[in-house]
Amino acid sequence: MSVCLDIRRLSAVLPNGQRVLRSVSLAVQPGEVRALVGESGAGKTMIGKAVLGVLPKSVRIVEGEMLIEGEDLGRLDAKARRNLIGARTALIPQDPLTALNPSRRIGAQMTDRLIRILGWSGDRADKRIRQLLDEVQIRDPQRVLKSYPHELSGGMRQRVLIAAAFAAEPRLIVADEPTTALDVTVQKQILRLIAQLQRDHGTAILFVTHDLGVVAKISQKVSVLYAGKVVEEAETAQLFAAPQHPYTRALIAATPRYTDPYASLKPVDKTVLKGLTAEIEAADKAWRPGHG
Amino acid sequence: MAEPLFSVRGLKLALPDMTRKPLVGRAPLAEILKGLDFDLPKGSVTGIVGESGSGKSTLGRALVRLLEPSAGSIGFDGRDISHLSEAELRPLRRDLQMIFQDPMSSLNPRHTIFNIIAAPLRQNGLGDRLKERVAEALQRVGLPQNFASRYRHELSGGQRQRVGIARALALSPKFVLADEIVSGLDVSTQAQILTLLERLAAEMGLTVAFISHDLSVIRRLCQQVIVMREGRIVEASATDALFEHPKETYTRDLLAAIPLPEIDPDWLQPQAPA
Numbered sequence A: 001m002s003v004c005l006d007i008r009r010l011s012a013v014l015p016n017g018q019r020v021l022r023s024v025s026l027a028v029q030p031g032e033v034r035a036l037v038g039e040s041g042a043g044k045t046m047i048g049k050a051v052l053g054v055l056p057k058s059v060r061i062v063e064g065e066m067l068i069e070g071e072d073l074g075r076l077d078a079k080a081r082r083n084l085i086g087a088r089t090a091l092i093p094q095d096p097l098t099a100l101n102p103s104r105r106i107g108a109q110m111t112d113r114l115i116r117i118l119g120w121s122g123d124r125a126d127k128r129i130r131q132l133l134d135e136v137q138i139r140d141p142q143r144v145l146k147s148y149p150h151e152l153s154g155g156m157r158q159r160v161l162i163a164a165a166f167a168a169e170p171r172l173i174v175a176d177e178p179t180t181a182l183d184v185t186v187q188k189q190i191l192r193l194i195a196q197l198q199r200d201h202g203t204a205i206l207f208v209t210h211d212l213g214v215v216a217k218i219s220q221k222v223s224v225l226y227a228g229k230v231v232e233e234a235e236t237a238q239l240f241a242a243p244q245h246p247y248t249r250a251l252i253a254a255t256p257r258y259t260d261p262y263a264s265l266k267p268v269d270k271t272v273l274k275g276l277t278a279e280i281e282a283a284d285k286a287w288r289p290g291h292g
Numbered sequence B: 001m002a003e004p005l006f007s008v009r010g011l012k013l014a015l016p017d018m019t020r021k022p023l024v025g026r027a028p029l030a031e032i033l034k035g036l037d038f039d040l041p042k043g044s045v046t047g048i049v050g051e052s053g054s055g056k057s058t059l060g061r062a063l064v065r066l067l068e069p070s071a072g073s074i075g076f077d078g079r080d081i082s083h084l085s086e087a088e089l090r091p092l093r094r095d096l097q098m099i100f101q102d103p104m105s106s107l108n109p110r111h112t113i114f115n116i117i118a119a120p121l122r123q124n125g126l127g128d129r130l131k132e133r134v135a136e137a138l139q140r141v142g143l144p145q146n147f148a149s150r151y152r153h154e155l156s157g158g159q160r161q162r163v164g165i166a167r168a169l170a171l172s173p174k175f176v177l178a179d180e181i182v183s184g185l186d187v188s189t190q191a192q193i194l195t196l197l198e199r200l201a202a203e204m205g206l207t208v209a210f211i212s213h214d215l216s217v218i219r220r221l222c223q224q225v226i227v228m229r230e231g232r233i234v235e236a237s238a239t240d241a242l243f244e245h246p247k248e249t250y251t252r253d254l255l256a257a258i259p260l261p262e263i264d265p266d267w268l269q270p271q272a273p274a
Helices: A046-052 A078-088 A107-118 A122-135 A141-146 A154-167 A184-201 A212-218 A234-239 A246-254 A270-286 B057-064 B086-093 B113-123 B130-140 B146-150 B159-170 B189-203 B215-222 B239-244 B249-257
Strands: A003-011 A019-028 A033-037 A058-070 A089-092 A172-176 A204-209 A221-226 A228-233 B004-015 B030-043 B046-048 B071-076 B094-100 B175-179 B207-212 B224-229 B232-238
Touching: A003 A046, A003 A234, A003 B239, A019 A033, A019 A046, A019 A204, A019 A228, A033 A212, A033 B175, A046 A058, A046 A089, A046 A172, A046 A204, A058 A078, A078 A089, A078 A228, A089 A154, A089 B189, A107 A122, A107 A154, A107 B130, A122 A141, A122 A154, A122 A184, A141 B249, A154 A184, A184 A212, A184 B030, A184 B249, A204 A212, A204 B113, A204 B130, A212 A228, A212 A234, A212 B030, A221 A234, A228 A234, A228 A246, A246 A270, B030 B057, B030 B071, B030 B207, B046 B057, B057 B175, B057 B207, B086 B232, B094 B159, B113 B130, B113 B175, B113 B207, B130 B146, B130 B159, B159 B189, B189 B215, B207 B215, B215 B239, B224 B249, B232 B239, B232 B249
Parallel strands: A033 A204, A033 A221, A089 A172, A172 A204, B046 B207, B046 B224, B094 B175, B175 B207
Antiparallel strands: A003 A019, A003 A058, A221 A228, B004 B030, B004 B071, B224 B232
């Protein structure tokens, strides 16, 4: 089986020449959850957008390859690329309220993609959506399908978007901070659902998050990002057992743990940040676009 | 236990429910706080925790009297402030300070950091020795003196939140309300701000109400915790007792829902039916 998502030495720049992604390499195997973790500005959402082909116009990819199930996106023309991304990937967004159209009913929005992009019949799409609503434990699908987004709670809206993401059986889902806006008790339910559906459907997930707690619970592999650079990647269990990079160790120590208040919440040491800056500068100096 | 700075009894508060407002006419009132009783001991940091809609922010705004209660009393430093007029409250304002969640929207973009910190000093009759007082406020929160001439957009998120703290503490208030002050920050910055507040509260003997949706940041900082749900207090106790022996199911559920940064394969397993 080919690698589900393979990103090789991906670099992107802003119009002023500043690098926002620095030779990022990462792979997601079929059916596995890879977390992309980092603080704001680390480029984790940018990578998700690059995979989905929705980078802002100002960001230009200057080197590297992205392959979805062995097909190199860079070798396809725009239409073929859109079709491939549309058929094999899906997104679970951070904020379900902005991701849903406020003036259309949930049902229409959920079947849209199946009917218009994949060319399914209305009946088939409707049946599929009901099946998925059942999988995300929505007990009254009739009411939900007829509702407008504002009539549902945050947790319900996120369930709807999870169902929609899995409906077309994508090979890869990009989940971009899907629980960040939710209360903790709802977050736990939603993470459970994502894990359950991911297992049942054998879907690979690129899970973008700032929360190492979420990383520990949901992922099998993890890439730690800083300033658009992968500073460490490991199996998740390994990362928490023996973090290698000083920044990873600092992030873990800064994350609050109510079970151990005095060993957690440690401010990140200045020498760690200085070391990171030096590392990034050295990498930029050695970097020649287009020549690896 | 120290004598209370705040003594709250039977506090109820209703606000217009805009989701049920008719096209013409007034919105009906919805009761947000449904009868709360608690004390905040002098010099202590109290965590107020709850999920969205629990009323924790409304409670905070009632304590600093940005909102007026519909019933009950708020005793502050031995005086009932629950129905004081704006004019009567003015002399108390310097003792009731706030640090806000989002320093980006709570700092005026057109004012220098100097003016942002100086404004409440001027308004409260501390306009003499302004330079000295602002310098002291910046130093207290660990910001370099040359930040006085900067604007908010020139600062990082953590630095902005330090300015918010400097402004609130410049008046040496008796009480500080900190409403979700770290929820918009990265973990590395969050840890810095929390340890800063922890140190300043101890040094200045502040009474602090620390409102948060996140129980995991509470334990280190707070001596006591109030857990709220739907406008009521579910459980209130000393911090260690609450974390080690939570009495209420709801508190236990809240704790169990926090994803700790450690491997636990059982965490995502569906719960066995009770």
